[in-house]
Amino acid sequence: xxxxxxxxxxxxxxxxxxxxxxxxxxxxxxxxxxxxxxxxxxxxxxxxxxxxxxxxxxxxxxxxxxxxxxxxxxxxxxxxxxxxxxxxxxxxxxxxxxxxxxxxxxxxxxxxxxxxxxxxxxxxxxxxxxxxxxxxxxxxxxxxxxxxxxxxxxxxxxxxxxxxxxxxxxxxxxxxxxxxxxxxxxxxxxxxxxxxxxxxxxxxxxxxxxxxxxxxxxxxxxxxxxxxxxxxxxxxxxxxxxxxxxxxxxxxxxxxxxxxxxxxxxxxxxxxxxxxxxxxxxxxxxxxxxxxxxxxxxxxxxxxxxxxxxxxxxxxxxxxxxxxxxxxxxxxxxxxxxxxxxxxxxxxxxxxxxxxxxxxxxxxxxxxxxxxxxxxxxxxxxxxxxxxxxxxxxxxxxxxxxxxxxxxxxxxxxxxxxxxxxxxxxxxxxxxxxxxxxxxxxxxxxxxxxxxxxxx
Amino acid sequence: xxxxxxxxxxxxxxxxxxxxxxxxxxxxxxxxxxxxxxxxxxxxxxxxxxxxxxxxxxxxxxxxxxxxxxxxxxxxxxxxx
Numbered sequence: 001x002x003x004x005x006x007x008x009x010x011x012x013x014x015x016x017x018x019x020x021x022x023x024x025x026x027x028x029x030x031x032x033x034x035x036x037x038x039x040x041x042x043x044x045x046x047x048x049x050x051x052x053x054x055x056x057x058x059x060x061x062x063x064x065x066x067x068x069x070x071x072x073x074x075x076x077x078x079x080x081x082x083x084x085x086x087x088x089x090x091x092x093x094x095x096x097x098x099x100x101x102x103x104x105x106x107x108x109x110x111x112x113x114x115x116x117x118x119x120x121x122x123x124x125x126x127x128x129x130x131x132x133x134x135x136x137x138x139x140x141x142x143x144x145x146x147x148x149x150x151x152x153x154x155x156x157x158x159x160x161x162x163x164x165x166x167x168x169x170x171x172x173x174x175x176x177x178x179x180x181x182x183x184x185x186x187x188x189x190x191x192x193x194x195x196x197x198x199x200x201x202x203x204x205x206x207x208x209x210x211x212x213x214x215x216x217x218x219x220x221x222x223x224x225x226x227x228x229x230x231x232x233x234x235x236x237x238x239x240x241x242x243x244x245x246x247x248x249x250x251x252x253x254x255x256x257x258x259x260x261x262x263x264x265x266x267x268x269x270x271x272x273x274x275x276x277x278x279x280x281x282x283x284x285x286x287x288x289x290x291x292x293x294x295x296x297x298x299x300x301x302x303x304x305x306x307x308x309x310x311x312x313x314x315x316x317x318x319x320x321x322x323x324x325x326x327x328x329x330x331x332x333x334x335x336x337x338x339x340x341x342x343x344x345x346x347x348x349x350x351x352x353x354x355x356x357x358x359x360x361x362x363x364x365x366x367x368x369x370x371x372x373x374x375x376x377x378x379x380x381x382x383x384x385x386x387x388x389x390x391x392x393x394x395x396x397x398x399x400x401x402x403x404x405x406x407x408x409x410x411x412x413x414x415x416x417x418x419x420x421x422x423x424x425x426x427x428x429x430x431x432x433x434x435x436x437x438x439x440x441x442x443x444x445x446x447x448x449x450x451x452x453x454x455x456x
Numbered sequence: 457x458x459x460x461x462x463x464x465x466x467x468x469x470x471x472x473x474x475x476x477x478x479x480x481x482x483x484x485x486x487x488x489x490x491x492x493x494x495x496x497x498x499x500x501x502x503x504x505x506x507x508x509x510x511x512x513x514x515x516x517x518x519x520x521x522x523x524x525x526x527x528x529x530x531x532x533x534x535x536x537x
Contacts (some may be wrong), residue, residue, distance in 0.1 A: 063534050362494060392513035394498040430474055435502035
């Protein structure tokens with residue numbers, strides 16, 4: 001599909017010098033208006049289905065700008081994709097070219113057309129950017145081959161395209177830009193003409209925060225899990241953002257309160273989005289969940305309904321289809337159901353967890369996230385993971401792994417466990433109260449920035 | 457603490473947490489009459505696994521859930537050996 005060349009990312013770059021930073025490099029991405037990070041080989045990729053398989057986020061960010069409007073399709077490979085799925089993804093997306101960098105997985109060396117991307121931009125004649133490139137993102141499902149979800153640039157940018165550029169803004173993200181939530185901020189930075197600070201693989205949180213401070217970032221995105229980890233670092237005191245955004249997981253009241261307490265001057269906002277449904281809404285009142293009124297009216301073109309306990313979304317930002325499979329992404333009326341379960345409490349809907357993550361305790365269904373939200377209210381708790389443990393009596397029973405604030409606190413570990421159990425017993429029915437609590441030094445966090453949940 | 461005392465201690469604690477009235481504990485007390493419901497026993501088994509390091513019911517394929525408190529204690533004493 002052709003469209004006006006003026007619509008491509010490259011043609012929408014401003015003239016001011018704006019940067020992407022990671023731990024090792026700095027690139028002035030606005031130079032891409034007249035330059036190349038692909039060694040001048042962009043022409044070879046014209047009209048192709050390109051797999052973006054760079055190891056670093058920085059080179060991925062640069063390549064996305066250069067490829068948009070030239071490649072027929074860009075399939076964006078997140079860094080934590082299991083190598084056993086590579087073949088299925090390449091076949092499904094009809095990949096016939098790959099963009100790599102020095103830290104790409106070696107598996108892609110079989111694709112005949114390989115183009116290297118470097119964080120340096122050289123002057124180059126560039127082919128016209130006339131195609132409406134299909135942007136393909138992978139879902140972050142825990143098992144099986146990730147689904148490939150097709151978007152258009154117009155759909156991806158619809159929620160913020162109307163915003164005027166603001167040169168006082170500098171973005172940073174904990175959330176990888178090769179995931180939907182992170183990509184939103186990448187696009188927002190590029191179209192808003194602002195610099196963007198990225199993380200590097202394996203970088204300690206304290207170092208990342210120190211870099212944010214050094215570059216004077218004003219806007220920061222992370223998942224609730226990223227933020228809980230960042231709040232455990234003394235380096236959090238170095239940054240003073242004006243806007244703090246959460247997406248990718250349920251933002252509970254405890255993390256919203258902790259962020260407001262740490263950054264009293266910042267607007268704290270949590271967004272609800274999924275790779276399939278796109279951005280549905282943003283909540284800025286500091287409270288978990290969202291107002292019931294959001295469901296009763298069409299807001300910014302987004303319609304929502306709740307059926308069988310899950311939130312369904314119909315929106316112009318919804319992905320167009322799955323790539324490589326005939327499975328339909330939406331129901332016959334165009335609503336997408338991601339299995340995000342909600343419960344009405346007063347005049348708000350609160351997310352209780354994912355449909356698939358339910359623990360069944362003697363026939364009573366429990367969402368781990370609901371219990372974690374209660375545990376996380378304890379002032380000494382930084383983060384928690386609730387799991388189902390096999391029980392010979394009730395099939396499963398709830399247990400919790402808890403990470404405490406650094407510095408611990410007074411009264412000892414047993415006292416904290418007792419306090420947490422009391423908190424749970426006051427707030428939850430007995431079958432949702434953990435049978436046991438383990439204090440652990442850390443929880444597994446996937447590269448996507450979400451807690452790793454295993455069925456146990 | 458012996459296995460038997462650990463079990464009785466945990467039963468007392470769970471009954472208190474769950475707001476249940478616990479019958480006087482003796483070897484021939486039928487578990488169904490103890491005052492704990494199935495959730496209480498599920499919690500008991502999970503806590504005993506933490507305290508004693510064993511879950512004899514899940515570990516063994518043919519474990520039969522015992523009828524009396526004395527049998528219940530024996531399953532754990534047997535499993536601990």
